Amino acid sequence: VMDGQLNLNNTTGVEARWQGEPLDIGDDMNSLDSDLNVAGTGVSRILSTIDFNSDADVDIAPGAMLVLNTVVDFNTDALDDGTADAEFTGGGTLVTNSTVNFNEATTFNMNTGVVDLDGESSDIVGNIINIDAQVVMNVDGFKFGQNKIAGSDTLDIDNLNAGNFGTLTVNLPNANDEWALLSSGVMNLLNGAAVTTMLSGNAAQLNGTVNADGDIRLNARVDIGGTVNILSVAADTPLRLNGGTLANPNMLVGGIINGPGVLSLDSSRALHGNGVINTVVDGNGSSELVAEGGLLTLNNAVIDIGTLGTSGGSAVLDLTTNTFDTSVSQGGVRMDSGRIQNGGLRITTQPLRGHGLVLSPVANEGEIIAQGGQLVIDNPTNDYDGLGNTGKLTAQAGSELVLHDNAAFLFNGTVQADAGGTVFADGFELEFEPGSTLTLNGGAYRSTKATDIGGTVNATAGTSAIRIGGTTVFESGSNTTLTGDLVVDTPNTVIPVGANFSGGGALINAGGAQLRLLDGATANVLVENNGTMVLGSSPGQATVGALFQGATGVLDIELGGINPSLVDTLMVSSTAQLDGTLDLSLLGGFMPALGQTFTILTALSRTGTFATVNQPATMPAGLLFDVLYNPTNVQLEVISAPMFTADFDMDGDVDGADLTQWEGDFGLNGDSDANSDGNSNGFDFLQWQRQYGSGAPAVTTLAAVPEPATTALCVVALAALAGARRRI
Numbered sequence: 001v002m003d004g005q006l007n008l009n010n011t012t013g014v015e016a017r018w019q020g021e022p023l024d025i026g027d028d029m030n031s032l033d034s035d036l037n038v039a040g041t042g043v044s045r046i047l048s049t050i051d052f053n054s055d056a057d058v059d060i061a062p063g064a065m066l067v068l069n070t071v072v073d074f075n076t077d078a079l080d081d082g083t084a085d086a087e088f089t090g091g092g093t094l095v096t097n098s099t100v101n102f103n104e105a106t107t108f109n110m111n112t113g114v115v116d117l118d119g120e121s122s123d124i125v126g127n128i129i130n131i132d133a134q135v136v137m138n139v140d141g142f143k144f145g146q147n148k149i150a151g152s153d154t155l156d157i158d159n160l161n162a163g164n165f166g167t168l169t170v171n172l173p174n175a176n177d178e179w180a181l182l183s184s185g186v187m188n189l190l191n192g193a194a195v196t197t198m199l200s201g202n203a204a205q206l207n208g209t210v211n212a213d214g215d216i217r218l219n220a221r222v223d224i225g226g227t228v229n230i231l232s233v234a235a236d237t238p239l240r241l242n243g244g245t246l247a248n249p250n251m252l253v254g255g256i257i258n259g260p261g262v263l264s265l266d267s268s269r270a271l272h273g274n275g276v277i278n279t280v281v282d283g284n285g286s287s288e289l290v291a292e293g294g295l296l297t298l299n300n301a302v303i304d305i306g307t308l309g310t311s312g313g314s315a316v317l318d319l320t321t322n323t324f325d326t327s328v329s330q331g332g333v334r335m336d337s338g339r340i341q342n343g344g345l346r347i348t349t350q351p352l353r354g355h356g357l358v359l360s361p362v363a364n365e366g367e368i369i370a371q372g373g374q375l376v377i378d379n380p381t382n383d384y385d386g387l388g389n390t391g392k393l394t395a396q397a398g399s400e401l402v403l404h405d406n407a408a409f410l411f412n413g414t415v416q417a418d419a420g421g422t423v424f425a426d427g428f429e430l431e432f433e434p435g436s437t438l439t440l441n442g443g444a445y446r447s448t449k450a451t452d453i454g455g456t457v458n459a460t461a462g463t464s465a466i467r468i469g470g471t472t473v474f475e476s477g478s479n480t481t482l483t484g485d486l487v488v489d490t491p492n493t494v495i496p497v498g499a500n501f502s503g504g505g506a507l508i509n510a511g512g513a514q515l516r517l518l519d520g521a522t523a524n525v526l527v528e529n530n531g532t533m534v535l536g537s538s539p540g541q542a543t544v545g546a547l548f549q550g551a552t553g554v555l556d557i558e559l560g561g562i563n564p565s566l567v568d569t570l571m572v573s574s575t576a577q578l579d580g581t582l583d584l585s586l587l588g589g590f591m592p593a594l595g596q597t598f599t600i601l602t603a604l605s606r607t608g609t610f611a612t613v614n615q616p617a618t619m620p621a622g623l624l625f626d627v628l629y630n631p632t633n634v635q636l637e638v639i640s641a642p643m644f645t646a647d648f649d650m651d652g653d654v655d656g657a658d659l660t661q662w663e664g665d666f667g668l669n670g671d672s673d674a675n676s677d678g679n680s681n682g683f684d685f686l687q688w689q690r691q692y693g694s695g696a697p698a699v700t701t702l703a704a705v706p707e708p709a710t711t712a713l714c715v716v717a718l719a720a721l722a723g724a725r726r727r728i
Contacts, residue, residue, distance in 0.1 A: 003027070005035040008044035008066070016040070019047035026053030028078050032087055033057070038066045045069060054078035054085035054104075060092030060113060067095045067120065077104035077133065084136070091140075097123045100130065102166075107136040111173065114141040118153040118185070126151025131166040132158045137201075138171045145185015145208045152208075154186040157198045159214070166190075169200040170220070180205040183226060189216045195240065203243065212239040212261070219243055223251040230261030230279050238264035238282060246270050246288060252277070252296065259300065265289065272311060281305065286330060291317035291338060298322060298343075307331035310338030310356055319343025319360055326350035326366060335375065347391070355399065364391035364413070370401035370421065378404035385413030389435060395421030395443060402426055408449075412436050417443025419462060425449070434477060440464030442484065454478050459486040459505055466490065474499040482507060482525050489513050501525045501545075509533060511552045517542035517570075524573065529553040529580070535568040538587060543571040547603070551611065553580035557600050559616075559636075560587035567598050576603035576634075582610040584625055584636070586618045592638045594623060601634040615651055624652040645674040646688040654691040662688060 006025075008016040023046060026034035034055050038044045041063040051073045052058070060066050076086035084107040088094070091112035097119040108115055115137055117129050129144070145153045157166040170179045179202060181187050187206070189198045191214030203221040210228045215237040221244035230239045238261060241250050245268065252273030257263055259279040265271055267285025274294030281289055281298070283305035290296075292311040297318045302308060308324060310317050315338030323344035326332040332350030333340070341359040345352060347366040352358070355373030362368070362377055365386030369375075382405060385391035389412035395401040398420040405428040412435040417423050419442035429449040432438055436455030438445060442462030450470030457480040466472060468490040474480060476498030482505030489510035497520040501507060506526040509515035513531035517523065519540030526546040527533070532554040535542050539558040547570070549555060560566035566587075586592070606629065615624050628635040646654045648661040648671065662672040665680035672680040674687035 003030065003033045005037065007037045007039070008046075009038075010040035010042035010044050010064070013042055015042065016044040017047060018045070022049045022051070024051045024053060025058065026055035026086065028053045028055060028075075030055050031085070035059075037061075038064045038090070038092060040064050043067055049073075052076055052086055052106075056086040058086070058088045058090075060088075060090035060094060060110070062091035062112065064090075064092040065095060066092065067097060068100075070098045072096055072098070072100045074100075074102045074106045074133075075104050076106045084134075095120055096127070096129075099128050102129075102131045102133050102135050105134040108139055110137075110139045112140050115139050116143070117155070118144050118146050118182075121146075126153050129153070129155045130158065131156065131168055133165060134167045134169075136169045136171070140173060142170050142172070142179040143182060144180070144187075145182035152184055152186045154188065155181070156188045156190065158188075159191040159193055159196045159198070165196070167196070167198050167200065170202050170204070172202040175202070178203040178205050178223070181208045181210070181226070183207045185209070186211070188213075189239075190214060191216050191237075197242075199243075206255070216240065217242050217266075221248065221250055223253050224255035224257065224273075224275070225253045226255055228255065228257045230257065230259055230263060232261045235262055235280075235282075238262035240264040240266055241269055241271060242266040244269060246286070249288065249290070251292075254294070265305070267306070274315075291315040303328055305329050307334050309334035309336065309354070310340065311336045313337045315339070316341065319345075326352070332366075336372070347386075363387070364393070366390075367392040367394060368401065370395040370399040370423075372396075372399060374400045374402060376402040376404065378402075380406050382409075384409055384430065385411055385436075389413060392416065393423055394418075395423045397421055397443075400424060403428075403430065412455075414439065415445060417441065417445060417464070419443060422446055425451075432478075440466075440484075440486065457481070457486075459484045459503075463487060463508075474501075480507075485528075488515065492516060494518065495521045495523055495542075497521050499523075506548075509553075511550075517544070529555065532556055532583075533570075535570055539566060539568040541565070541569040541571065543573065545572075546574045547572045547576040547578075547601075549578050549580045549608075549610075551579050554583050555581070555601075555610070556583045556585070557636075558585050558587050559592065559598060560590050562592075562596060562598075564599070566590075568600060570601045572601065572603035574604045576601060576606045578606065578608035578610055578629075578634070580610060581612040581614060582627065583614045584616045586616045591620050592623065592625075594638050594640060596638045597628075598636045599633050600636055603632055606631060606634065612657060613651055626652075642694065644691050644694050645676075646684070646691040646694075648672040648674075648688075654688060654694045658688055 010016040036058045038060040043065045045067045047069045049071045078085045084105040088108045093114045095116045185208035187210045189212045195215040197217045197219050200219040205223045207225040213231040217240040219242050249270035249272045252275040255275045257277045263279045265283040265287035270288035272290040272292040274296050276297045278299045280300050281302045286306040288307045290309045290311050292315050295316045317340045325346040327348040329350050333352040335354030335356035337356050339357045345362045347364045351367040353369040353371050355375050357376045361379045361381045363383045391413040394416045397418045400422045402424045408429040411430050412433045414437040415423050416439045421443040425447040432453045432455045434454045439458045441460045444465040446467045448469040451468050452473045454475040459482045461484045463485045465487040471492040472490040473494045479500045482503035485506045487508040492514045494516045496518045501523040506528045508528040509531045511530040516534040519536040522543040524545045527544040528548045530550040530552050534556045557568045624641040625636040626639045644654050648658040665672040670678045674684040
């Protein structure tokens with residue numbers, strides 16, 4: 001058909017056929033003057049070999065199908081300048097059942113039509129499609145690689161020979177549409193020149209086999225569900241993924257990428273998913289390699305990448321035997337849930353950050369950051385501060401960094417916990433050596449094991465906390481600076497001589513905790529005691545900047561003799577504000593004598609008194625300590641113990657505490673028996689009323705009107721008395 005028109009029209013259900021001599025559509029002499037029109041609603045078939053030339057004008061109407069049974073050649077570029085001159089239009093379907101050769105640039109503008117290059121379902125022999133030029137398919141649908149009994153459908157995109165610039169661009173109606181290389185299909189990408197783009201346009205589902213040989217770039221985003229073999233050994237001839245974006249990445253959906261070549265990710269491009277990568281991975285710029293939706297196994301090295309990481313709870317990144325060094329990355333390792341296992345992580349110039357579980361051994365010469373949740377580092381061979389002792393462990397606001405281990409680690413790096421964040425050493429002691437720094441910016445440090453702190457501690461704005469399951473020692477030479485408050489919540493916190501405390505914040509001993517200031521120790525800050533404060537190893541003298549003892553606080557004072565060095569003494573550089581309990585005990589058989597006086601606290605000024613004073617259990621009979629509250633000190637004076645029958649708690653005075661004791665004993669036992677009748681009843685309450693305020697000075701004034709619970713008991717008591725009078 002040189003300058004004429006061939007019309008194939010099937011409207012009867014019987015194929016319209018052309019057969020016989022080879023058929024040329026066009027003669028390269030003019031422009032679009034050789035027409036092939038296919039109409040109707042059925043199949044039109046050409047059984048001869050066919051050659052489409054540059055002046056071919058082919059239109060396949062909607063509902064019509066043109067089947068090319070034998071070899072097809074596309075020589076459709078008159079000037080051989082890479083510009084397609086022939087036209088292929090229409091909304092029908094073009095099917096090829098045999099070998100197809102795209103020798104020159106060809107464009108299909110069948111925006112509502114379909115191009116099927118792997119034949120009808122009756123075509124059982126694999127076909128070869130040679131693309132040696134630029135092929136653009138603007139179509140409604142395209143797929144390749146259906147199951148064949150004899151051989152596979154093979155798509156060869158070739159830039160090996162002089163003048164061959166094979167590329168395939170598939171443009172579908174919608175940006176999110178994808179075309180497919182089916183599981184039985186084969187695609188060979190062959191390039192013998194400089195880097196060449198061989199796939200462009202809409203995303204491709206690569207579910208078959210792809211063989212890439214040479215420096216090849218894929219500008220189309222790909223979903224790899226089959227096998228990709230990168231055959232070129234040279235490092236500078238990789239398979240380059242340049243499709244998609246960081247937000248819309250290339251996907252590995254159970255596929256396998258084999259070597260010996262290199263898989264390259266161009267800058268701002270990503271590969272996410274699950275499957276196996278057996279090649280070296282070389283990412284550029286801000287590229288990403290991320291496990292997602294299952295297990296991603298890396299059986300070779302990642303020599304360069306923007307970010308390596310995980311995404312989603314089911315994501316598992318398996319490093320097998322490889323150690324990933326974050327110095328080859330721009331963004332380090334980023335975890336958004338999931339797990340990293342096997343191999344190893346060396347954290348250097350870029351951090352490990354995020355939330356998830358790391359089972360791989362970690363050498364931390366940079367920074368590990370819990371971010372957006374809980375990050376767990378779980379391996380007994382971890383090096384938390386690296387070879388240079390510079391590693392940093394950080395929990396950002398609201399996040400938790402959990403370190404699982406089974407042996408003490410001598411730590412010289414930095415721990416930082418921001419507001420609401422926690423760094424938790426679980427199962428082992430992270431021992432803070434003199435070169436270490438613990439910075440708490442309103443966060444907390446926790447450990448299940450006793451911990452020594454020998455370095456620098458900074459508690460900044462807000463309230464920070466140290467919560468330890470064993471004894472915590474601020475070692476001699478340590479330096480703690482409090483610009484905010486620091487809560488110590490441990491069974492036993494020890495401050496020895498030489499441990500330095502400074503700043504305007506408070507050191508807060510939590511309720512139920514014990515703070516021990518060893519003999520000669522100085523904590524030159526405000527100490528807020530809500531637990532128990534103990535001085536010396538037994539006894540001792542210690543100094544604090546200021547003292548606030550809360551209602552739950554207990555000051556433990558031991559006396560071992562009349563020499564001041566044998567008496568616990570707390571020296572307060574500024575103000576002492578008292579409340580709570582004074583707990584007294586005698587050591588070494590010491591028996592104080594009537595009239596002796598002992599100074600137990602000195603201060604620039606004193607306010608408040610102890611609500612409760614517990615007398616020593618071994619106090620000589622008939623004696624007790626009276627507490628003398630002076631403007632600048634607190635003293636104990638040995639006095640004769642008055643005999644008050646309503647002193648139910650036996651502390652030397654009759655006060656509200658005795659009423660509380662009586663309330664608990666009322667009607668149950670004789671422990672609050674003021675009249676020796678063997679019972680705790682209303683008669684004993686009347687004795688308490690008469691004796692209230694007797695003995696050692698009361699710390700607080702009891703309200704004139706009893707509390708509601710007490711009022712009820714008083715009514716019961718009075719009723720009992722009335723009944724007694726009637727019986728007399």
